[in-house]
């Protein structure tokens with residue numbers, strides 16, 4: 203049951219609303235670890251429920267005031283858009299994310315960075331673009347999630363990912379997912 207994983211009533215209500223009944227394997231493994239504030243590595247493919255495995259505990263910690271800013275990096279705009287959509291699905295207490303992916307208007311992304319947000323959901327490429335233009339700081343990011351880290355490497359984003367991670371100077375927690 204989701205309840206046994208340590209999720210709050212608010213998050214359990216959200217899970218029930220969406221219609222998830224049984225947590226998947228990756229959710230059973232990852233949710234308690236991320237709730238506890240530890241680093242995590244998850245072996246999970248698309249379809250395993252990995253997105254909810256990190257979004258649910260992170261949203262709960264934001265609601266509790268334990269976390270403010272989270273960066274979620276993925277190799278492709280499709281994956282980042284899926285993560286963003288799932289965040290909209292789960293969103294509680296008006297918690298917002300900013301989506302930074304290629305192929306979309308840079309100016310609009312800059313405008314959304316001027317609003318209140320808790321999540322940056324980005325591809326490495328577009329995030330680097332914004333960083334080079336000085337559009338956002340990363341020193342307020344406390345948690346970094348690297349999704350499909352194996353593909354990040356396969357697609358040649360190791361240097362960019364390192365550069366991004368070096369800028370997250372106040373990082374307290376990291377979670378990495380790989381197929």
Ligand code: AMP
Pocket residue numbers: 221222223224225226229247248249250251252253254
């Ligand atoms: P993901 O692996 O995160 O891309 O998730 C794959 C799909 O499974 C998404 O459409 C989710 O909405 C759905 N999903 C995630 N967790 C559960 C669950 N515990 N029960 C049923 N469906 C789920």
